[in-house]
Amino acid sequence: MSYVDPRAGSMAAQIAGESAEMDRVAVRGVRAVRSVAAAHRLTGNYIDKVFATEAPSVLPSKVGPIKDRLIVADDEAAVSIEHGHMVRFKNARRVRFVPGQHIMGKALQVMS
Template sequence: MSYVDPRAGSMAAQIAGQSGEMDVVANRGLSAVRSIAAAHRLTGEYISKTYVVTVPSLEPSKVGPIDDRLIVADDKAAVSIEYGHLVRFKNSRRVKFVPGQHIMGQAVRAVG
């Protein structure tokens, strides 16, 4: 019979979180986001406000802190750009849906 330490998953995540390979993969994802966004850019503001940040994991750990990487789009219109939004015509009740560009979703599929 074999024994597996119940902390094994947390220990593996902690080791991975401290690995430089996590930064490499996160930067690959960031490059994909910027490349996809470049095809849609009007001002370049969205691209200039994308970056990678290291944050503590949301999952509780049995062995100590675990680092995760996030690719952040800090543009004020990031949600509208990703998922779409409504545009109201001036002096009218008429609205039009502008579809999202799904930049982050495309980047995940491209890198994945």
């Protein structure tokens, strides 16, 4: 019979979080998001506000803090750009749905 320490998953995540490889993957992710966004850019504001950052893991850890990487689009219209939005015509009740570009999802597919 073998024994596996119940903290093994948390320890592995903590080791990975300190790895330089995680930083390299985050940089690749930012490049992928920017390249997908470049096909849809009008002003370049969205592309300029895409960056990678470190954040504490949201999952509870049994061994201490775990460092995650996030790719962030800090543009004020990022949600509308990603998922779409409604546009109301001036002085009318008519609205039109503008579909989202799904930039983050497409960038994830590019990376895999």
